[in-house]
Amino acid sequence: MSGDVVVLGVGMHPWGKWGRNFVEYGVHAARAALEDAGVGWRDVQFVSGAATMRCGYPGYVAGATFAQALGWQGAEVNTSYAACASGSQALAAARAKILSGQCEVALVVGADTTPKGFLAPAKGYRPEDPDWVRFHIGITNPTYFALYARRRMDLYGATEQDFAAVKVKNAAHGAENPNARYRKRYTADEVFASAMVADPLRLLHVCATSDGGAAVVISSTEYARRRTRTPVRIAAISTVTPRFASGEVEMPDIATDSAAATQAHSFRASIAAKAYEEAGLGPEDVSVAEVYDLASPMELDWCEYLGLSKPGEAEQLLRSGATRIGGRIPVNPSGGLACFGEAVPAQALAQVCELTWQLRGQAGTRQVEGARVGITANQGLFGHGSSVILRR
Amino acid sequence: MNDAKQAPAIEGWFTMDAAQPHLLGSRCTICGTYFFPRQSSFCRNPDCASTTFEDVELSRTGRIWSYTNACYEPPEPFVAPKPFAPFAIAAVELEREKMIVLGQVVAGVGVDELEVGMPMELVLETLCRDGDTDKLIWKWKPAGSAR
Numbered sequence: 001m002s003g004d005v006v007v008l009g010v011g012m013h014p015w016g017k018w019g020r021n022f023v024e025y026g027v028h029a030a031r032a033a034l035e036d037a038g039v040g041w042r043d044v045q046f047v048s049g050a051a052t053m054r055c056g057y058p059g060y061v062a063g064a065t066f067a068q069a070l071g072w073q074g075a076e077v078n079t080s081y082a083a084c085a086s087g088s089q090a091l092a093a094a095r096a097k098i099l100s101g102q103c104e105v106a107l108v109v110g111a112d113t114t115p116k117g118f119l120a121p122a123k124g125y126r127p128e129d130p131d132w133v134r135f136h137i138g139i140t141n142p143t144y145f146a147l148y149a150r151r152r153m154d155l156y157g158a159t160e161q162d163f164a165a166v167k168v169k170n171a172a173h174g175a176e177n178p179n180a181r182y183r184k185r186y187t188a189d190e191v192f193a194s195a196m197v198a199d200p201l202r203l204l205h206v207c208a209t210s211d212g213g214a215a216v217v218i219s220s221t222e223y224a225r226r227r228t229r230t231p232v233r234i235a236a237i238s239t240v241t242p243r244f245a246s247g248e249v250e251m252p253d254i255a256t257d258s259a260a261a262t263q264a265h266s267f268r269a270s271i272a273a274k275a276y277e278e279a280g281l282g283p284e285d286v287s288v289a290e291v292y293d294l295a296s297p298m299e300l301d302w303c304e305y306l307g308l309s310k311p312g313e314a315e316q317l318l319r320s321g322a323t324r325i326g327g328r329i330p331v332n333p334s335g336g337l338a339c340f341g342e343a344v345p346a347q348a349l350a351q352v353c354e355l356t357w358q359l360r361g362q363a364g365t366r367q368v369e370g371a372r373v374g375i376t377a378n379q380g381l382f383g384h385g386s387s388v389i390l391r392r
Numbered sequence: 393m394n395d396a397k398q399a400p401a402i403e404g405w406f407t408m409d410a411a412q413p414h415l416l417g418s419r420c421t422i423c424g425t426y427f428f429p430r431q432s433s434f435c436r437n438p439d440c441a442s443t444t445f446e447d448v449e450l451s452r453t454g455r456i457w458s459y460t461n462a463c464y465e466p467p468e469p470f471v472a473p474k475p476f477a478p479f480a481i482a483a484v485e486l487e488r489e490k491m492i493v494l495g496q497v498v499a500g501v502g503v504d505e506l507e508v509g510m511p512m513e514l515v516l517e518t519l520c521r522d523g524d525t526d527k528l529i530w531k532w533k534p535a536g537s538a539r
Contacts, residue, residue, distance in 0.1 A: 121469065123468055123469055127402045127403065134494070135467065136402070136469045136471070136519075137495065138470050138496060139481060140462065143460055143494075146460035147458040147481075150458050150460055150503075150508075151457070154509075155508060195463070196463045198461060245490070249457070249458075249483055249492055254493065254494050255429075255493045255494065256491055257436065258427065258428075258489050258490055258491040260424055260425055260426050260488070261423040262425070262437060
């Protein structure tokens with residue numbers, strides 16, 4: 001397709017709790033992606049950074065921060081912030097620049113250093129801030145994840161065994177990934193032995209926050225033709241907002257939109273629908289998916305939002321073994337957030353890195369055989385979400 | 393009853409009616425969309441440019457959309473009596489407002505006693521004690537079985 005851009009190179013800094021400056025992870029990932037692309041830093045015409053809100057001013061202007069660290073060379077620069085979708089928005093900005101003919105090759109980078117412990121809002125009495133209100137009455141992030149998991153149990157017959165099976169599967173995937181933070185294999189019994197956090201979620205279901213970095217080099221198809229004969233193409237990037245009335249129970253809100261005057265819409269399903277429409281592809285074309293398992297049971301919800309199974313049937317898909325590497329439609333071959341922990345501005349780009357390796361056949365022991373089309377999905381606070389489709 | 397004074401933990405979000413408390417929301421006078429917390433400057437319905445709202449008391453009964461609990465003490469600004477006691481949380485769907493509202497479940501009711509679809513009603517309970525004042529908050533209380 002003429003509207004495509006090509007992923008020329010990808011690179012990551014391993015996820016962990018390294019405690020170093022986020023710029024180090026970003027530069028490490030950027031250099032790895034440039035080397036993978038066979039593109040020199042001085043040839044990059046556009047630098048697009050995904051911002052972090054936790055690392056001061058350099059984080060707010062991440063694109064320029066990475067460009068300065070790599071050495072100012074006069075490229076144009078952009079920084080995007082969109083919570084968990086920041087990496088995809090930074091990627092979309094770079095793609096738009098290339099498709100409009102304003103540049104040929106761009107570098108997209110996201111990296112984060114996360115603090116220890118709970119992410120909690122500022123103190124005081126601040127009832128105008130929904131984030132303050134929900135913490136004040138004891139509603140934390142796992143509450144929201146658990147509400148969806150419990151609903152699956154009551155409506156669809158999901159079991160604690162199913163939720164443990166997602167964790168066990170993803171841990172087995174991540175054990176093969178050198179960039180993953182947690183590489184231990186788990187048994188279902190070990191999951192059941194971990195403490196209950198928010199029924200039915202246990203400690204081993206809930207993802208941690210991590211340090212990490214990911215970078216992607218993209219170019220026009222013309223530019224790529226001189227460098228690769230087997231290009232991985234970006235077929236779609238969806239960064240849609242919700243449609244009113246959003247029916248999702250979302251952090252940090254205490255109540256959903258009212259659908260009294262209109263109909264309720266599923267935001268998460270609409271993210272993927274836009275990506276499929278843009279790519280001219282459907283769920284039946286997908287060979288591999290990377291989805292946002294903030295808690296293990298949420299992977300089941302995402303299988304349905306992406307159309308990989310019908311609503312209420314994701315447990316059957318899981319139990320059939322289809323979502324394991326070697327199955328019909330492997331989900332989270334990287335190990336997912338369960339094995340990485342969340343490094344917000346890097347996470348959406350890390351998903352693109354994994355799919356690129358999968359579509360090139362370079363994923364080693366994690367390889368999904370014959371992968372041709374991959375899709376990512378994530379979603380974060382304040383109406384942000386993204387889905388990227390790559391094709392070979 | 394003890395001798396403590398009572399005050400809302402969050403000012404203006406609910407009535408202090410001990411027997412029949414209501415959450416306080418607003419309603420767009422043009423399209424009829426409800427808002428909680430109260431919205432009074434612009435309507436969020438994309439097909440409505442209204443800037444006029446009326447304050448309304450939300451339905452004080454609904455059905456469980458889903459539920460969970462908090463097994464660990466949440467971080468500040470959560471405030472709770474010591475020692476921490478786990479509590480259940482419910483997301484309750486209000487039929488008239490077509491809106492799901494989260495809240496703690498009354499003390500003594502655990503997740504084993506809840507299920508999706510169960511009718512719930514709004515009550516007030518103490519969230520925390522501040523000096524000689526009980527700070528009250530809305531909570532959901534089972535109001536019969538799901539079927």
